[in-house]
Amino acid sequence: MDDLTLVDDAALQVELALDHCAARLREQSSAEVFQLSARMCEILGVESISDSANPILPRVFARALLESIAKLGLHDEAKLLVFKAYGPALLHIAPDLYRHANSLLEDLGVLPGFKDRYGTPSQPARAPQRPEPAMPDERVLKSLLERLLNGERAQVGGGMVGNVAL
Numbered sequence: 001m002d003d004l005t006l007v008d009d010a011a012l013q014v015e016l017a018l019d020h021c022a023a024r025l026r027e028q029s030s031a032e033v034f035q036l037s038a039r040m041c042e043i044l045g046v047e048s049i050s051d052s053a054n055p056i057l058p059r060v061f062a063r064a065l066l067e068s069i070a071k072l073g074l075h076d077e078a079k080l081l082v083f084k085a086y087g088p089a090l091l092h093i094a095p096d097l098y099r100h101a102n103s104l105l106e107d108l109g110v111l112p113g114f115k116d117r118y119g120t121p122s123q124p125a126r127a128p129q130r131p132e133p134a135m136p137d138e139r140v141l142k143s144l145l146e147r148l149l150n151g152e153r154a155q156v157g158g159g160m161v162g163n164v165a166l
Helices: 002-044 060-068 078-109 138-150
Strands: none
Touching: 002 060, 002 078, 060 078, 078 138
């Protein structure tokens, strides 16, 4: 019975470390995440994306790191140590990735000139009576996200997401 308590405690410590890392990332990158989320909404043709459906939130990066560490087959205490060791690097990588993704999407014409309006009630101006964009193919979105994560710039003729050429 004591072993179960220790395992539960270790798993709890891992989740707390994940929450702490995600909170630090969110605090450090709130403006970039806000801008990138607005651009993702523009691409998808929606007003907003719920946190549970938003693939770019800091918790996603922290969770991905933790899941990668879990694939090493380490016990929870070792996972926690490795995760904490990589946490500072994630705090440097994620904000740069958000800035790069925003720059890439701005270069592609997705809300060009959109600046940080985080915390203000105003919404970015939208073109009046714009036709409803077709929901982009899941493969195209996956390709876009992979390219953003790999730091690639747009290539001509790569497809369309909403009204944005890839």
